Amino acid sequence: MFFVWEVLFPVTFSTKFKLPLLMKKIILFLFFLPLLALGQSHESRIKAIYDTELSSGHTYNNLRYLCKEIGNRLSGSSGAAAAVDWTKQLMESYGFDTVYLQPVMVPHWERGGKDVVRVVNSKKHGTVELASLALGNTQGTGAKGLLGQVVEVKGLAGLQALGSQIKGKIVFFNGPMDPTKVDAFEAYSGAVGQRGSGAAEAAKYGAIATVVRSMNNRVDGYAHTGNQRYAPNVAAIPALAISTKDAELLSSLLADQADLQLYLESHGEMKTEKLSYNVIGELRGTEKPEEIIAVGGHLDSWDVGEGAHDDGAGCMQGIEVLRLYKQLGWKPKRTLRAVMWMNEENGLRGGQEYARVAKEKGEKHIAAIESDSGGFLPIGFSSTGTAEQRGKIASWADLLRPYQLWNLQKAGGGADIGPLRDQGTLLIGLLPDSQKYFIYHHTEADVFEAVDKRELELGAAGMAALVYLLDHEGI
């Protein structure tokens, strides 16, 4: 304490003038009072958030309902429509100040039937069925299917070397996710180009279809679908994913037999756009209502599994942040919005429309937090913003570390909140551990049972803690 005193009032240490000891103590007390009160309040409030969530949270049971009663919900599907209705009702049942739907037109792609990738002429095994899923937004082969010789490349870069050998063939992209990347999202980034642009690039060389090794950092039997984009003025060829296990098999068969042929069947069709909605719930700020903090995830999923980790988890966590405020009897200073964006998976229309409307209305989003990396153990937050904004997040490290939210350094945000960037909004992503995400991502395995209750709750509580700090401290 003496050191502090010296720093604050060095003059009193001169021999010329001394304050009485009692007065010193009073001044000191008054000086530190607000700081102490602030610190204690933040700590105790964050503890209240965690205690409430971990002992009586709704996140897990809400996710159960979304997954088990509604299931998967690709944009334009009946599941997506049901999820819009239910999340609106859920937020209304919690008594949020405002709950509304924001219309947005979305692409409507349908798988249309069972996908087939079949090795037809293996000398070793004869006919072999491979676990497959057509990629999203693809054109199907039609009911007649498609037969062709297959040629393997390790990644997009392998196409050029093969050049004219590709013409008339099925290109098999077999570049694995790099296992040495500790952050699995880095490994995903390094490999996903094969899925996203593989068909478009291979078509330029005259390929008749593509098959891609699933974006999975494990070797198992699940095929992973996902988005792909055709290029303008290039043939829209069928594109399917096969499981990592079957990619290994196919590669080994090809090593022994260069004239291997595949039969493909897929039925994908891009239909007329449909009307859908972002679902928005709001607690109105009591002091600075014009400053908005948005928090949530995307409500759509792929058309397989239950969209539990991707991204039912993020949606339920977003709603839970506002519900915790209600359960704790807190009124926010700023306006808090739980947002379930529509169409992240194959169009990003919801995120774009949300930002467009915000700009049109002159809304001021000071921060947006998205949880779209799975309902796994949270280890921190990524962010994209000014140095000052990111510095403020970092200044809360001592408040977040007791809850294992160690990593506040990573850059990032979320796909749906990205379009808010040019409005000066600080973009934040919940950062769960990444090891297991790509086991489940875009597969039949992404179901409620794959989500751990406490990990999901720790994510919801962590987001609520950060929203609380942003709400009280601004950014």
Next chain:
Amino acid sequence: MFFVWEVLFPVTFSTKFKLPLLMKKIILFLFFLPLLALGQSHESRIKAIYDTELSSGHTYNNLRYLCKEIGNRLSGSSGAAAAVDWTKQLMESYGFDTVYLQPVMVPHWERGGKDVVRVVNSKKHGTVELASLALGNTQGTGAKGLLGQVVEVKGLAGLQALGSQIKGKIVFFNGPMDPTKVDAFEAYSGAVGQRGSGAAEAAKYGAIATVVRSMNNRVDGYAHTGNQRYAPNVAAIPALAISTKDAELLSSLLADQADLQLYLESHGEMKTEKLSYNVIGELRGTEKPEEIIAVGGHLDSWDVGEGAHDDGAGCMQGIEVLRLYKQLGWKPKRTLRAVMWMNEENGLRGGQEYARVAKEKGEKHIAAIESDSGGFLPIGFSSTGTAEQRGKIASWADLLRPYQLWNLQKAGGGADIGPLRDQGTLLIGLLPDSQKYFIYHHTEADVFEAVDKRELELGAAGMAALVYLLDHEGI
């Protein structure tokens, strides 16, 4: 660079004397060279460890063998003996410099048959079988079983209030693990007294048996066994655990019906002590062979499941640390020992004997690292040692953080290495995330399939990285 130069050679900035610029640069380069080399070497070597483990590690397949081919291995069992033989052979196959067995006498408890906890007179449900497991080291009821009225307490503290009402009854300890503790081991510490001392304490009040709510932070159907200790001069009464789900059920039945009776049956018997072994593999140090770094886990497990997380994972990770040195072609400066301690679960004889022999031989263990908190995502290391020792661990934060080993602050070590404490050994525990450990701990569910490959490998690589630093820098 100018700032650095000023600090190093302030005199040259006087106007009286100036070194030629080239000479300045050379001096500066020579000054920083060793620092740069050191830093780069550590970083690149740790990266080599992770790259090797994540792309071609043996840990996961070795754990598969231990779990699937040998299975559980309670001290004194044939499984424990088989595990001793196999781990010795495994380390020999890797060409470690020395592999040997260290004899140790261990308790030999046998479950002896199927455990039964049955509600016999529920007005609501009639007869109800509860999922149960006798606790380790308990005396059985005998084949005739035991019938008694049941009385519920929330924890050890509840016994005194009931006092004489306990006499002749079965005490049901139903204190849950506190869900608000973010660190599940803290919640375990707060509840495990009921399991460890419940029978001894209840017997003092004349209880005829005890039933304890399993140490599980989830509500599910698995009973969790575990150690318990009878007190001297107090009756050794039967003690069984029931699943958390059935603890909730039993509690609700008791709320409606105070005269509820349980029938218990257990067959536990403490047999004659048996000869067993710690299994030790060694890479001899090339510069300071007298300084030993021990790393490993405990080879014994409970007699249910496969002892995958507890603690097959730690054993396989310990062996992997030395195997990585071999694969990478590194020779350690100090002596590295992979140690599989015997009898952590119900006696700690292996850890005690290991420390006793070390002292007797005048061995100098500079550090011991134990992995006994499951093969889950590693988030750091706990340690117990001098401030200087712990400070040195903390000084490596920048080298470990890229691998998500953020938490270097927690106090702790491991049960088996604890007896080395009074020899000045720095005790270190691998610190995995704790959320899921108590789902599997001491249950039929602790099987190979419950372990995630990458999480297990990240633990092995993290331990190898820390061993590398201790080996090269000392402590």
